[in-house]
Amino acid sequence: MDMRTQTSPHRLGDDSRTLPIADGPELRAALEAANLQTLLMVYVHLTHDESMLETFKVHIHPPYTNPDYQIPQDCIEDLREKLLYVLTTPGAARPGDPPLDLMKKMMSVGVGEPVEDEFIPMVMEQAGFQRTAPRKEKPGRTPPPPGFKVLVIGAGLTGLLASIELERAGYDHVVIEKNEEVGGTWWKNRYPGVGVDTPSHFYSYSFEISPEWNHYHPHGADMREYFRSVADKYDLRRNIRFQTKVHSLEYDEKDAVWNVTVEDLKSGKRDVIRANAVFNAFGTADRWSLPDIKGIDSYKGIITHSAGYDETIDLKGKRVAVIGTGASSAQIVATIASEVSELAVFMRTKHWMINNPEVTKEVPEAVKWALRHIPHYKEWFRFRVFWFAADGLYPNVVKDPSYPEDGIAVSALNEGMRQYALSHMRHKLAGRPDLMEKLTPDFPIFSKRIVMDAGWYDALVMPHVTLEDSPITEITPTGIRTANGREYEVDVIICATGFRHGKLVKDLKITGREGHDLAVDWADEEERAYMGTTIPGYPNYFMSVGPNAGPNHAGGLNIVSEAQVHYMIECLDHMLASGARTIEPTQEAFVRHNRRIDDRMKHMIWTHPKSKSYYQNSKGRPVGPWPFRLVDMWNEMRGPVREDFRVE
Numbered sequence: 001m002d003m004r005t006q007t008s009p010h011r012l013g014d015d016s017r018t019l020p021i022a023d024g025p026e027l028r029a030a031l032e033a034a035n036l037q038t039l040l041m042v043y044v045h046l047t048h049d050e051s052m053l054e055t056f057k058v059h060i061h062p063p064y065t066n067p068d069y070q071i072p073q074d075c076i077e078d079l080r081e082k083l084l085y086v087l088t089t090p091g092a093a094r095p096g097d098p099p100l101d102l103m104k105k106m107m108s109v110g111v112g113e114p115v116e117d118e119f120i121p122m123v124m125e126q127a128g129f130q131r132t133a134p135r136k137e138k139p140g141r142t143p144p145p146p147g148f149k150v151l152v153i154g155a156g157l158t159g160l161l162a163s164i165e166l167e168r169a170g171y172d173h174v175v176i177e178k179n180e181e182v183g184g185t186w187w188k189n190r191y192p193g194v195g196v197d198t199p200s201h202f203y204s205y206s207f208e209i210s211p212e213w214n215h216y217h218p219h220g221a222d223m224r225e226y227f228r229s230v231a232d233k234y235d236l237r238r239n240i241r242f243q244t245k246v247h248s249l250e251y252d253e254k255d256a257v258w259n260v261t262v263e264d265l266k267s268g269k270r271d272v273i274r275a276n277a278v279f280n281a282f283g284t285a286d287r288w289s290l291p292d293i294k295g296i297d298s299y300k301g302i303i304t305h306s307a308g309y310d311e312t313i314d315l316k317g318k319r320v321a322v323i324g325t326g327a328s329s330a331q332i333v334a335t336i337a338s339e340v341s342e343l344a345v346f347m348r349t350k351h352w353m354i355n356n357p358e359v360t361k362e363v364p365e366a367v368k369w370a371l372r373h374i375p376h377y378k379e380w381f382r383f384r385v386f387w388f389a390a391d392g393l394y395p396n397v398v399k400d401p402s403y404p405e406d407g408i409a410v411s412a413l414n415e416g417m418r419q420y421a422l423s424h425m426r427h428k429l430a431g432r433p434d435l436m437e438k439l440t441p442d443f444p445i446f447s448k449r450i451v452m453d454a455g456w457y458d459a460l461v462m463p464h465v466t467l468e469d470s471p472i473t474e475i476t477p478t479g480i481r482t483a484n485g486r487e488y489e490v491d492v493i494i495c496a497t498g499f500r501h502g503k504l505v506k507d508l509k510i511t512g513r514e515g516h517d518l519a520v521d522w523a524d525e526e527e528r529a530y531m532g533t534t535i536p537g538y539p540n541y542f543m544s545v546g547p548n549a550g551p552n553h554a555g556g557l558n559i560v561s562e563a564q565v566h567y568m569i570e571c572l573d574h575m576l577a578s579g580a581r582t583i584e585p586t587q588e589a590f591v592r593h594n595r596r597i598d599d600r601m602k603h604m605i606w607t608h609p610k611s612k613s614y615y616q617n618s619k620g621r622p623v624g625p626w627p628f629r630l631v632d633m634w635n636e637m638r639g640p641v642r643e644d645f646r647v648e
């Protein structure tokens, strides 16, 4: 069995973080093993003692400027001793959170660089310090009128969140999900080694931080368990219609409602649900098919796509082919290499890969104990993880005009990252110039999704593993034939060939005002939206992961989803408060927004001549990335700019 599928439940809401904590071996082990900068934050949080910040300030640096900095041992011991006292002594901790000014100071010291004011509200939310009260309790707010219904498509990370937030805002809603369980991407993808590149302690809801992650980067099974635990805790399944597929949305102008045609996948029966608003959270990474290769149907062995992988396939001792070399392939190859008898990996495109030792690291029990029991530890830890995965990375994707356009980097910083990736490659592939040559990309790092090295290079240098870069010409009944005349006889073929990202509307038929068809409005993959979420002519229609909505330099989809769900509800609340039935962006705002995106995009790595990836549409326009910082997206999504919307 794939060890990476083992998991443990997420005890959400089981907050056993009360003071005093009994002094004992578990607490002492936790203080030894826990992250020191985070313990410092906990200490100051519990005591408001600023002097400790002064002591540590000179010793803490961000990892990208000084990764190997050392904090003097006497400071560490002093901190642990004082914190032990505060945690175990009744009445030693000060009640209440520190004032905001002190929190700000703590943040800057904790990460070794200024956390400017514009970041504070986002960070307070994302670290889990500030959960606003449910909107339905807000005095003076116009509540949704009886019968007003929102329909959510999808019960993945985004759809579940929408359900939680709509409930808290008092909106009656239904979630339509074609799968049989919650979790979306993480319910479906079960290939060996399936995991998330975003760190565990950040890739989750900011208001539902789990201390139970088994690894610093979550495995697919851990994610599945997380979403199931969330669905249980918030009783979300009562609003979800599983195994039901949305086929079309048609706007009824007279009644200002969407007629949504759904199909019960068990019975094949179709019906129409009338909804006042639709939130489309149908994700992007679920459309896949086996590659169109000559002879594929003649193959007699087991052939599967990574996203449709059946966990019961036994690969032990088998001859296996993996087609594709992207993120899923890298995880699969690293996981299965040592159990198969022969492994052939077929490469079409190259990827930059970086070394991140955390990717395969387990969270020690003592650290989990700290996350579970030490007050504020998990929030401050999440803050730290988030901060270093966020806008600090943005300069990597901005072109420095003094850098040549036809080079392999866009700035000195970007070149530094490239060298970092190259040095890891050289180290891992020492003695294999053939692999070095085959694998070194000729495009700037960050111009397409970076892959994490979870053992990929180590696998490729194994004697029974072959990396083939000659194009596949045919799949035969017994294996794979390539253009250089080689034949690979294999028992199993795993196609890690990715997803169809193009055509964002997918196979949904969406008909807005005056019979406008979104697939036609977005013909030739020229998808455009306002703030990635709304489109003129499609009232009360909101979408996640729309055009130019992904900050591809950093973060994780979780923060984007939180911002978008918040924005959708703000828009609906604004509409209701205006006594209106519909809300949509004006054409002028839509044009202005897209001009702004295009102007900025010229300065971004995704318009570099060598940048080619699924971030771009078939004509080369970067349709996926948000070209600004994460904090810009978060701040701009606090609510609709009133003049940019038409309410009726």
Ligand SMILES: Cc1cc2nc3c(=O)[nH]c(=O)nc-3n(C[C@H](O)[C@H](O)[C@H](O)COP(=O)(O)OP(=O)(O)OC[C@H]3O[C@@H](n4cnc5c(N)ncnc54)[C@H](O)[C@@H]3O)c2cc1C
Pocket: 153, 154, 155, 156, 157, 158, 159, 176, 177, 178, 179, 183, 184, 185, 186, 189, 195, 196, 197, 198, 244, 245, 246, 247, 281, 282, 283, 284, 285, 286, 327, 328, 508, 544, 545, 555, 556, 557, 558
């Ligand atoms: C292998 C892999 C690795 C990834 N790694 C990362 C990572 O490291 N960091 C990161 O941020 N993101 C990562 N992603 C992206 C990941 O998809 C998102 O982070 C996140 O899971 C998206 O959540 P979602 O709810 O928006 O979409 P999904 O998880 O795709 O959920 C959408 C749901 O909608 C349902 N649905 C779709 N169409 C219909 C329909 N017509 N009718 C009814 N239901 C429908 C689907 O069945 C699905 O359950 C990865 C994706 C993959 C595939």
